Amino acid sequence: AAGVIQSPRHLIKEKRETATLKCYPIPRHDTVYWYQQGPGQDPQFLISFYEKMQSDKGSIPDRFSAQQFSDYHSELNMSSLELGDSALYFCASSLRVELAGGQETQYFGPGTRLLVL
Amino acid sequence: QKEVEQNSGPLSVPEGAIASLNCTYSDRGSQSFFWYRQYSGKSPELIMFIYSNGDKEDGRFTAQLNKASQYVSLLIRDSQPSDSATYLCAVKRFGNEKLTFGTGTRLTIIP
Numbered sequence: 335a336a337g338v339i340q341s342p343r344h345l346i347k348e349k350r351e352t353a354t355l356k357c358y359p360i361p362r363h364d365t366v367y368w369y370q371q372g373p374g375q376d377p378q379f380l381i382s383f384y385e386k387m388q389s390d391k392g393s394i395p396d397r398f399s400a401q402q403f404s405d406y407h408s409e410l411n412m413s414s415l416e417l418g419d420s421a422l423y424f425c426a427s428s429l430r431v432e433l434a435g436g437q438e439t440q441y442f443g444p445g446t447r448l449l450v451l
Numbered sequence: 452q453k454e455v456e457q458n459s460g461p462l463s464v465p466e467g468a469i470a471s472l473n474c475t476y477s478d479r480g481s482q483s484f485f486w487y488r489q490y491s492g493k494s495p496e497l498i499m500f501i502y503s504n505g506d507k508e509d510g511r512f513t514a515q516l517n518k519a520s521q522y523v524s525l526l527i528r529d530s531q532p533s534d535s536a537t538y539l540c541a542v543k544r545f546g547n548e549k550l551t552f553g554t555g556t557r558l559t560i561i562p
Binding site: 365367375376377378379382384389390392422424439440441442443444445447 | 496
């Protein structure tokens with residue numbers, strides 16, 4: 335079965351540079367989520383999109399922005415990179431089920447490992 | 452205090468034995484509960500989800516939920532070396548999109 339695709343898988347940037355991470359959800363999934371996982375930490379929710387609209391927002395820095403496009407893929411744009419941004423960035427996707435009461439299951443992509451030097 | 456608490460481990464279990472992983476949560480509005488397995492440097496992989504009080508079994512895995520006690524557990528029967536990983540408990544509140552994760556329990560199956 336097709337899974338979530340993320341690109342690039344690895345990225346090295348200098349401080350103050352910008353980075354763009356891409357996520358292609360599982361076919362027919364309409365909701366995309368972004369998580370950041372630092373070394374030895376649990377994944378922290380950044381932001382999510384449903385049908386191209388922001389649906390929830392977590393601890394995403396103002397330096398970061400994201401959007402979902404008409405083909406449901408999503409991009410996370412990161413500017414003025416800092417050393418502390420070095421982490422694994424996961425995208426997850428799900429299919430919204432009306433009246434499910436939030437029981438949708440999120441499936442994670444392989445992640446993008448970002449290293450800021 | 453974190454919203455989702457897990458024993459960080461490491462938890463060592465002999466091969467073939469039962470591994471028991473526990474999770475407590477503080478938000479009574481939590482409605483959906485998930486167990487993910489994560490190998491080092493890899494992405495979280497869904498093991499099970501549970502929404503209703505009681506037990507839910509899937510192969511060698513059993514999830515248990517007690518909303519009154521705000522407690523979720525995962526039992527792994529006939530543990531295999533390939534089960535060695537970090538197990539993340541995640542909860543979702545009704546109306547929210549995000550998953551809130553615990554810090555994970557590192558499980559080692561000893562051959």
